[in-house]
Amino acid sequence: xxxxxxRTAGRTLWYLREVMGxxxxxxxxxxxxxxxxxxxxxxxxxxxxxxxxxxxxxxxTRCC
Amino acid sequence: MTVTSPSSxxxxxxxxxxxxxxxxxxxxxxxxxxxxxxxxxxNAAWLIVAALCSYAIAYRFYARxxxxxxxxxxxNRATPAERLDNDTDFQPTDRRVLYGHHxxxxxxxxxxxxxxxxxxxxxxPGTMWIIFGVIFAGAVQDMVILFFSMRRDGKSLGxxxxxxxxxxxxxxxxxxxxxxxxxxxxVLALVVVNALAQSPWGTFSLAMTIPIALFMxxxxxxxxxxxxxxxxxxxxxxxLLAIVLGGVIDHSSLAEAFTLSxxxxxxxxxxxxxxxxxxxxxxxxxxRDYLSTFMKVGAIGLLAIGILVTLPVxxxxxxxxxxxxxxxxxxxxxxxxxxxxxxxxxxxxxxxALIASGTTPKLIEKESQVRMIGYGAMLTESFVAVMAxxxxxxxxxxxxxxxxxxxxxxxxxxxxxxxAVTNLGFTITPDQLQAAAQSVQEQTLIARTGGxxxxxxxxxxxxxxxxxxxxxxxxxxxxxxxxxxxxxxxxVDAGTRVGxxxxxxxxxxxxxxxxxxxxxxxxxxxxxxVVAAWGYFLYIGVTxxxxxxxxxxxxxxxxxQLLAAVALTVATTILxxxxxxxxxxxxxxPLAWDVAVTLSASWYKIFSSDPLIxxxxxxxxxxxxxxxxxxxxxAKSIDDVGQIVTNSTxxxxxxxxxALLIIVVIVDAARVWAQTLGGGREPVLxxxxxxxxxxxAPSGLFPTAEDRARQGERREPQVVGTGRDRSExxx
Numbered sequence: 001x002x003x004x005x006x007r008t009a010g011r012t013l014w015y016l017r018e019v020m021g022x023x024x025x026x027x028x029x030x031x032x033x034x035x036x037x038x039x040x041x042x043x044x045x046x047x048x049x050x051x052x053x054x055x056x057x058x059x060x061t062r063c064c
Numbered sequence: 065m066t067v068t069s070p071s072s073x074x075x076x077x078x079x080x081x082x083x084x085x086x087x088x089x090x091x092x093x094x095x096x097x098x099x100x101x102x103x104x105x106x107n108a109a110w111l112i113v114a115a116l117c118s119y120a121i122a123y124r125f126y127a128r129x130x131x132x133x134x135x136x137x138x139x140n141r142a143t144p145a146e147r148l149d150n151d152t153d154f155q156p157t158d159r160r161v162l163y164g165h166h167x168x169x170x171x172x173x174x175x176x177x178x179x180x181x182x183x184x185x186x187x188x189p190g191t192m193w194i195i196f197g198v199i200f201a202g203a204v205q206d207m208v209i210l211f212f213s214m215r216r217d218g219k220s221l222g223x224x225x226x227x228x229x230x231x232x233x234x235x236x237x238x239x240x241x242x243x244x245x246x247x248x249x250x251v252l253a254l255v256v257v258n259a260l261a262q263s264p265w266g267t268f269s270l271a272m273t274i275p276i277a278l279f280m281x282x283x284x285x286x287x288x289x290x291x292x293x294x295x296x297x298x299x300x301x302x303x304l305l306a307i308v309l310g311g312v313i314d315h316s317s318l319a320e321a322f323t324l325s326x327x328x329x330x331x332x333x334x335x336x337x338x339x340x341x342x343x344x345x346x347x348x349x350x351x352r353d354y355l356s357t358f359m360k361v362g363a364i365g366l367l368a369i370g371i372l373v374t375l376p377v378x379x380x381x382x383x384x385x386x387x388x389x390x391x392x393x394x395x396x397x398x399x400x401x402x403x404x405x406x407x408x409x410x411x412x413x414x415x416x417a418l419i420a421s422g423t424t425p426k427l428i429e430k431e432s433q434v435r436m437i438g439y440g441a442m443l444t445e446s447f448v449a450v451m452a453x454x455x456x457x458x459x460x461x462x463x464x465x466x467x468x469x470x471x472x473x474x475x476x477x478x479x480x481x482x483x484a485v486t487n488l489g490f491t492i493t494p495d496q497l498q499a500a501a502q503s504v505q506e507q508t509l510i511a512r513t514g515g516x517x518x519x520x521x522x523x524x525x526x527x528x529x530x531x532x533x534x535x536x537x538x539x540x541x542x543x544x545x546x547x548x549x550x551x552x553x554x555x556v557d558a559g560t561r562v563g564x565x566x567x568x569x570x571x572x573x574x575x576x577x578x579x580x581x582x583x584x585x586x587x588x589x590x591x592x593x594v595v596a597a598w599g600y601f602l603y604i605g606v607t608x609x610x611x612x613x614x615x616x617x618x619x620x621x622x623x624x625q626l627l628a629a630v631a632l633t634v635a636t637t638i639l640x641x642x643x644x645x646x647x648x649x650x651x652x653x654p655l656a657w658d659v660a661v662t663l664s665a666s667w668y669k670i671f672s673s674d675p676l677i678x679x680x681x682x683x684x685x686x687x688x689x690x691x692x693x694x695x696x697x698x699a700k701s702i703d704d705v706g707q708i709v710t711n712s713t714x715x716x717x718x719x720x721x722x723a724l725l726i727i728v729v730i731v732d733a734a735r736v737w738a739q740t741l742g743g744g745r746e747p748v749l750x751x752x753x754x755x756x757x758x759x760x761a762p763s764g765l766f767p768t769a770e771d772r773a774r775q776g777e778r779r780e781p782q783v784v785g786t787g788r789d790r791s792e793x794x795x
Binding site: 022049056 | 149151152153155158160161164165168169170171172173174175248252284285289290291292293296344345346349350353354357408409413415416418419422423551554555558559561562565581624
């Protein structure tokens with residue numbers, strides 16, 4: 001039972017972090033490692049700043 | 065191109081057949097109870113059961129048929145997310161995560177407001193349209209547009225219309241998109257104004273979301289970059305605190321300062337909309353978006369639990385007399401076409417085509433996932449609409465009409481409202497009206513049109529029944545108001561920004577600097593134009609002596625359904641051009657229905673001789689009064705009469721524009737269909753070239769045994785450990 005609760009909580013947190021984009025930096029590191037292993041990576045602060053500023057130029061529509 | 069083999073449907077074991085037969089039977093019984101109940105009270109559970117069983121069958125059979133047979137989804141073909149993966153806009157995303165994104169983007173206040181208004185005709189017509197509409201039209205549209213956009217590297221609806229139909233159809237589609245955006249923003253903002261006017265509690269809590277969002281933005285930018293979950297948790301905590309504080313403000317001397325007239329609120333919203341659209345997104349827009357997404361999903365989940373726990377009984381009739389008379393006070397006009405116009409979101413919403421051809425197609429991992437994400441997310445939105453119908457239908461019908469009829473019908477006092485409700489054929493005493501307002505700590509509930517307050521009363525009844533009892537009723541009411549207003553404002557923020565970019569793009573064709581995002585004068589000018597456009601309609605909606613919601617909401621519905629017609633036309637054109645004429649009915653039948661609804665509603669709005677329905681009949685009536693210098697009610701002065709004349713003219717011209725746009729798109733598409741079917745010209749499809757896929761991912765929510773088996777077959781040594789396999793261990 002406790003194991004089940006722990007697993008469910010873990011999955012819920014994973015889901016929340018994924019949906020809200022908290023894991024974007026990890027995905028970026030993963031992407032760089034796989035596709036461009038010799039390029040340097042930027043810091044989390046810098047990455048988040050760029051990612052947010054990208055939304056300035058590409059607004060997402062929200063529906064009704 | 066190989067079509068996913070039918071063997072992936074799995075084998076029809078006796079257990080499986082029994083389960084689906086049971087679901088079908090249960091659904092049929094629930095529909096039977098809803099349709100045959102006359103006079104006796106019906107439990108809301110039957111609505112929920114009918115909806116869920118219908119969705120299950122539609123998702124399992126119809127959506128699967130469309131994905132496999134009509135679209136021919138091919139999981140051996142790489143999606144743009146896989147081919148063009150750049151870790152920003154193109155990025156293979158876990159299907160469940162993408163479903164969450166997509167649902168948050170499509171669902172908003174629309175599915176909550178429309179059903180509340182449509183409840184004036186009874187719960188049955190609206191519910192039937194919500195459920196059958198989504199199954200055969202709305203979810204189909206979302207899924208096919210998502211698929212076609214995905215096959216074109218995430219092209220927008222406007223681009224697809226231009227590529228597949230032609231420049232005229234394309235231009236008309238673009239104009240339609242812009243027009244609907246303006247009307248949508250105005251009507252949604254009108255819902256907020258009507259919910260907050262004269263309500264210090266609501267106004268205070270909503271105003272507090274601005275400093276909360278600014279704080280969250282700063283925290284996320286400077287203190288803890290990227291920690292979205294933690295930031296949102298803090299924000300939600302502050303938000304709940306703001307709602308509680310609102311109750312304190314309500315009883316204090318500060319209440320006066322937060323009691324704003326509708327006109328003042330319009331000015332606030334316009335200034336806010338402008339600021340939100342020119343400020344960098346990290347300051348205001350992004351943190352509000354996190355908050356509103358969280359509140360949206362949370363409140364919808366609570367509502368579902370609340371309904372299941374309390375199992376309320378419906379007070380509404382299955383079909384009221386207004387269904388046949390067409391003389392209802394909430395909106396005028398007969399059941400066909402107006403129920404189908406008033407309920408757009410939740411059944412068929414053209415606006416979704418913009419999202420299904422926006423970011424989602426660039427993130428999808430596997431072609432077959434269009435079913436779960438496109439069709440599935442729309443089914444979920446439809447379920448939200450069903451819950452809104454429940455919330456509106458459990459109210460006492462006297463209270464429902466006192467709240468939703470415009471002030472021109474019910475007046476301003478509990479006495480006049482009670483009298484007006486009696487004239488409509490329902491009963492509610494002045495004392496009961498007063499008590500209802502006091503129980504949620506509002507000054508009045510009379511003529512609180514727009515759907516949000518009604519929904520909030522319904523939700524507070526459900527919530528206080530499920531959690532916390534009577535003591536928390538006022539809190540839940542303002543919680544519901546807050547969550548609706550919050551995500552309406554998020555739509556207004558985002559919509560103004562998107563509208564600004566569209567305008568910048570268009571004007572950039574004429575004068576280059578306009579399209580440069582960094583050129584501030586261009587940014588300010590285009591933002592101001594967009595804000596002024598929806599602000600104008602908002603203002604005339606707020607001040608309309610005839611009541612803004614009943615005048616403007618049908619226009620919003622028509623505009624939304626018009627966009628759906630554009631989307632379904634594009635889809636039908638692509639099916640025909642790709643040699644799948646025999647399957648074209650899948651989009652052509654909903655298209656025909658949608659065109660019939662939209663054009664007949666436009667016909668009523670333009671040509672009806674009843675001044676309650678036809679804009680020009682209305683104009684003539686008040687113009688005659690104006691010429692004679694007579695003040696006829698509900699106008700209170702000769703200025704009011706003049707204003708009605710202006711409003712009716714503007715609304716009428718807009719109706720004509722919408723009807724013409726739809727006709728242009730369809731005629732232009734029909735030309736392409738005829739050319740293709742006549743064999744006169746080899747059809748040119750704008751699909752991106754096929755490339756083999758190297759990724760594996762399940763199609764549905766749960767990976768099946770067969771999924772796992774195929775994964776073994778398909779995985780190639782060089783892609784082991786792509787980092788995208790984490791999804792296999794989950795769910």
